[in-house]
Amino acid sequence: MDLKELYQDIILEHGKNPRNFGKCDKHTHQAKGHNPLCGDQVEIYLKLNAENKVEDLKFQGSGCAISIASTSIMTELVKGKSIEVSKDIINAFLNMIKYSKEMKCKDLDEDQKTKVMSLSGVKQYPMRVKCATLSWHTLSSAINEKKEDINTEVLD
Amino acid sequence: MNIENIKSQFPIFSKKINGKNLVYLDSSNSSQKPLSVINRLDEFYKNEFSNIGRSIHSLSVNATNKFEETRNSVKDFINANSKDEIIFTKNATESINLVASTFGKQNIEKGDEILITELEHHSNYVPWHYLRESKGAVIKFAPINENGDIIISEFEKLINSKTKIVAVTHLSNVTGTIVPVKEIIDIAHKKKIPVLIDGCQSAPHIKIDVKDLDCDFYAISCHKVYGPTGVGVLYGKKKWLEKLPPYIGGGGMISEVNKDKISYAPLPEKYEAGTMPTAEVVAFNESIKFMKSIGIENLVNHERELTNYALEKLKTINSVKIVGNPKNKAGVISFTIKGVHPHDIATILDEDGVAIRAGHHCCQILHQRLNLVATARASFGVYNTKEDIDILCKAIENCRKVFDLK
Numbered sequence: 168m169d170l171k172e173l174y175q176d177i178i179l180e181h182g183k184n185p186r187n188f189g190k191c192d193k194h195t196h197q198a199k200g201h202n203p204l205c206g207d208q209v210e211i212y213l214k215l216n217a218e219n220k221v222e223d224l225k226f227q228g229s230g231c232a233i234s235i236a237s238t239s240i241m242t243e244l245v246k247g248k249s250i251e252v253s254k255d256i257i258n259a260f261l262n263m264i265k266y267s268k269e270m271k272c273k274d275l276d277e278d279q280k281t282k283v284m285s286l287s288g289v290k291q292y293p294m295r296v297k298c299a300t301l302s303w304h305t306l307s308s309a310i311n312e313k314k315e316d317i318n319t320e321v322l323d
Numbered sequence: 324m325n326i327e328n329i330k331s332q333f334p335i336f337s338k339k340i341n342g343k344n345l346v347y348l349d350s351s352n353s354s355q356k357p358l359s360v361i362n363r364l365d366e367f368y369k370n371e372f373s374n375i376g377r378s379i380h381s382l383s384v385n386a387t388n389k390f391e392e393t394r395n396s397v398k399d400f401i402n403a404n405s406k407d408e409i410i411f412t413k414n415a416t417e418s419i420n421l422v423a424s425t426f427g428k429q430n431i432e433k434g435d436e437i438l439i440t441e442l443e444h445h446s447n448y449v450p451w452h453y454l455r456e457s458k459g460a461v462i463k464f465a466p467i468n469e470n471g472d473i474i475i476s477e478f479e480k481l482i483n484s485k486t487k488i489v490a491v492t493h494l495s496n497v498t499g500t501i502v503p504v505k506e507i508i509d510i511a512h513k514k515k516i517p518v519l520i521d522g523c524q525s526a527p528h529i530k531i532d533v534k535d536l537d538c539d540f541y542a543i544s545c546h547k548v549y550g551p552t553g554v555g556v557l558y559g560k561k562k563w564l565e566k567l568p569p570y571i572g573g574g575g576m577i578s579e580v581n582k583d584k585i586s587y588a589p590l591p592e593k594y595e596a597g598t599m600p601t602a603e604v605v606a607f608n609e610s611i612k613f614m615k616s617i618g619i620e621n622l623v624n625h626e627r628e629l630t631n632y633a634l635e636k637l638k639t640i641n642s643v644k645i646v647g648n649p650k651n652k653a654g655v656i657s658f659t660i661k662g663v664h665p666h667d668i669a670t671i672l673d674e675d676g677v678a679i680r681a682g683h684h685c686c687q688i689l690h691q692r693l694n695l696v697a698t699a700r701a702s703f704g705v706y707n708t709k710e711d712i713d714i715l716c717k718a719i720e721n722c723r724k725v726f727d728l729k
Contacts, residue, residue: 170674174667174725183662205666205682206696229696231664232726292670 172288173295174232182232187242191223200305200317202297207234211305219250224306231298233289238302240283244275250310257307263287264299297322324621330706332357332613343676346711346718351496351524351655351702352680354549357613363606364551375601376575376592390601393608394591400611401541402532403558407590410557410564411604415523415544416446418557419490421594422519422540423450425567426488433459436485438516440465440473441692442495442502445685447521451490461485467692471498471647479510486511489518493525497686497698498647499630499655501529505536512537517563523547527704528626528653530619533558549705550610551603557594564590571596622705626654629703633712640719642728646698654703657684660719663726665699671725672699675718 194212201208209228216222224242245253252274259272270280289299297319305317333355373382375390398406412418437451454460465478489511508518517539527548541558573596578586646657665681680700683690
């Protein structure tokens with residue numbers, strides 16, 4: 168496996184300059200996640216509007232390039248979507264990271280799919296899969312208003 | 324000392340990792356095994372296997388003798404007074420848990436203090452935390468300075484009439500600090516406080532003399548000393564091991580069992596309940612022979628030379644920062660690269676066959692103290708060479724290239 172496939176330019180770029188980094192003004196949902204193996208931490212802030220659409224989505228935390236890029240791309244993809252569509256995108260991502268190269272999701276355009284599929288190389292590095300999925304599980308937890316923090320060691 | 328000759332005794336170095344020669348820089352985590360140790364396991368299972376201490380048949384007698392030979396070798400290796408002071412455990416973690424649990428049961432009351440340091444591995448903190456939970460004990464942390472050295476004057480100030488035990492590492496698995504444990508033991512003993520030394524990292528790298536140190540307990544992890552997994556050692560002064568209650572109960576650790584009372588076996592069996600990792604203990608004798616064949620002074624000199632070489636080379640690489648600068652440093656170098664997370668460093672280095680560790684190395688207190696989330700760590704064993712360091716540095720340059728660092 169070529170490192171270039173894992174560390175694609177788009178991942179390095181998002182890792183260095185993450186989008187939507189910070190805290191939303193008046194968030195309606197939030198969740199924390201952490202990976203006890205490496206100490207990575209993420210906090211997700213979500214603001215839903217009256218129509219149950221993601222009006223704003225931001226994150227804070229520290230992590231490796233894979234984890235920061237994955238979170239940054241996630242915020243770009245989910246922002247503006249309805250709750251139901253957001254859940255579909257999360258499921259499609261988790262499915263892609265574990266099983267396939269494709270991002271099977273009707274609610275994303277080709278550019279968005281290409282962007283998120285840059286992360287699919289991670290599955291060649293089993294120890295790094297949790298870096299990519301932590302924030303997605305944490306977003307899911309925020310949407311579902313779960314009280315417990317996400318801990319990658321108790322996820323499959 | 325001929326390193327190539329030593330390296331050739333380790334079969335793993337003939338394997339390729341990602342198509343490259345293996346540069347193993349994770350010996351603080353666990354060391355690789357020489358062929359003599361691997362062969363001894365194989366031979367014992369093939370020709371000599373029996374459980375020990377229970378049967379009269381020849382195989383069992385031989386296995387028991389071999390098992391006890393290792394105990395004698397360990398006794399000599401660390402210069403203990405008696406083989407009764409050498410207890411085999413599952414690992415050093417269990418050794419420390421054994422002391423925390425039995426000492427705690429007998430000697431810790433609510434409000435009593437346990438003094439450890441900010442350098443400790445979780446295995447020399449969590450077992451004491453159990454006493455905080457169960458007995459209401461208080462845990463104090465002797466502070467370190469920016470270099471990663473324990474501030475002895477502060478350590479001294481933390482000792483008071485409530486302090487019941489001191490537990491401190493001999494060698495930090497993050498900063499490589501060689502802790503002046505003799506000084507610490509002297510200070511504690513003046514106040515009649517016993518001291519446990521976590522010798523996980525020191526046992527493979529520096530000379531250990533428990534008589535000279537006068538420590539009360541010393542924990543060793545055999546898989547870090549070129550030995551098999553599944554074996555640890557607890558050294559304890561006889562007066563303590565005789566006085567403390569047993570730890571795990573079961574077969575082998577009793578003297579007499581009745582419906583209304585049980586008496587316990589004498590040392591060392593008192594602390595060795597159930598079937599022990601027989602083959603592994605027997606094979607560990609080969610690890611000690613291996614260490615002796617090199618000579619501890621040669622080993623120390625070789626690793627010091629490697630460490631100095633690595634520190635000099637790493638300092639010349641832009642954006643690499645070494646964690647800690649202790650007065651006395653062993654072959655453990657933790658570092659960060661500005662702009663690259665340690666996990667990314669580890670993945671990229673692995674592509675070049677360079678095995679390092681990334682994370683908090685089971686030392687979250689220390690990382691919090693140094694304001695670091697994670698670090699990358701290169702740690703040496705007797706088989707490492709200057710060429711390994713050169714390959715490490717090249718791999719770090721590659722890492723900087725991937726991340727386009729200036």
